[in-house]
Amino acid sequence: MDGITDMAYRRIVRKLNPEVVLFSEFTSINGIEHSELVRSRLDFHKEELPYIVQLFGNEPDLFAKTVQQFQDSGISGIDINMGCPAKKIVKSNSGGSLMKDIDLACKIVDACCRANKIPISIKTRLGWDSPDQLITFVKALIAAGVSMVTIHGRTYKQGFKGRANWEPIYDLKKAISVPVIGNGDLKGTEDALEKLKDLDGYMIGRAALGNPWVFWSQSKRDQVTLQDKIDIMVQHFQLLREYKNEKRSLIEFRKHISGYITGFQDAKSCRSLLMHSTCEKDFVQNAMSIA
Numbered sequence: 001m002d003g004i005t006d007m008a009y010r011r012i013v014r015k016l017n018p019e020v021v022l023f024s025e026f027t028s029i030n031g032i033e034h035s036e037l038v039r040s041r042l043d044f045h046k047e048e049l050p051y052i053v054q055l056f057g058n059e060p061d062l063f064a065k066t067v068q069q070f071q072d073s074g075i076s077g078i079d080i081n082m083g084c085p086a087k088k089i090v091k092s093n094s095g096g097s098l099m100k101d102i103d104l105a106c107k108i109v110d111a112c113c114r115a116n117k118i119p120i121s122i123k124t125r126l127g128w129d130s131p132d133q134l135i136t137f138v139k140a141l142i143a144a145g146v147s148m149v150t151i152h153g154r155t156y157k158q159g160f161k162g163r164a165n166w167e168p169i170y171d172l173k174k175a176i177s178v179p180v181i182g183n184g185d186l187k188g189t190e191d192a193l194e195k196l197k198d199l200d201g202y203m204i205g206r207a208a209l210g211n212p213w214v215f216w217s218q219s220k221r222d223q224v225t226l227q228d229k230i231d232i233m234v235q236h237f238q239l240l241r242e243y244k245n246e247k248r249s250l251i252e253f254r255k256h257i258s259g260y261i262t263g264f265q266d267a268k269s270c271r272s273l274l275m276h277s278t279c280e281k282d283f284v285q286n287a288m289s290i291a
């Protein structure tokens with residue numbers, strides 16, 4: 001998730017969940033071409049493996065050039081974003097816009113597969129405004145070389161409104177032979193296992209925000225204490241500090257705080273205290289004063 005699943009957070013998720021597959025934030029192939037800072041978003045620590053890099057863009061040749069750079073990096077796969085509904089992305093004919101352009105989507109996959117031996121997967125939605133073309137779209141991508149698909153159970157038009165609809169994802173699974181991962185509105189493992197049916201895996205997004213325990217069973221999650229949460233939150237912050245300066249880390253970490261600091265009486269004032277921390281030392285002291 002853009003702005004969330006950076007290296008620090010992925011390492012925290014890995015520490016608590018040896019078995020999950022981690023995805024990078026989606027990253028622009030044009031950004032990678034022109035900026036070392038953008039490319040560095042995809043850096044990883046070997047403990048993160050299996051780790052899949054997610055890219056977006058609209059130029060097959062540049063995709064091929066970009067994936068070649070990862071050929072010997074040790075990553076587990078490259079995922080192409082074909083579902084992002086953000087206006088800026090769709091306007092540039094990337095992300096969700098590729099659902100309307102099967103030809104370009106297939107050219108991108110074909111270019112990536114020719115250029116390297118790392119598995120290529122895609123993440124998309126049910127369709128532009130209905131699930132009618134989902135099977136056709138995915139079958140064409142598989143013919144072009146895709147070896148796994150993740151489907152968020154909403155259309156582009158829906159944005160994040162309504163409930164995710166998993167029925168078209170089950171229908172897709174019946175129609176194809178590559179692994180299908182379901183995504184949309186999962187709150188935890190029990191919920192996910194209920195939705196899984198004959199799919200090959202599930203992906204959790206928003207419920208993982210400030211909640212790296214989301215992949216644990218409910219009974220195990222119930223045993224996580226406030227002190228455990230504070231300890232992991234501080235470790236998460238300190239991992240971020242390994243590669244971001246103090247000011248940036250304090251700002252960027254704010255979006256994780258509400259996930260960690262919730263569900264007890266003074267949570268609101270504790271969150272506010274942490275949000276207003278002025279330096280790393282202050283943040284750690286404030287965190288330690290909570291439990």
Ligand SMILES: Cc1cc2nc3c(=O)[nH]c(=O)nc-3n(C[C@H](O)[C@H](O)[C@H](O)COP(=O)(O)O)c2cc1C
Pocket residue numbers: 001002003004024025026054081083123152183184185186203204205206207
């Ligand atoms: C803040 C935010 C950032 C996201 N960034 C990405 C991204 O980089 N790549 C991607 O494929 N999906 C991204 N998504 C979509 C999620 O991966 C997921 O498909 C969607 O949130 C539905 O799943 P959920 O209900 O588990 O969150 C993002 C969603 C949010 C809320």
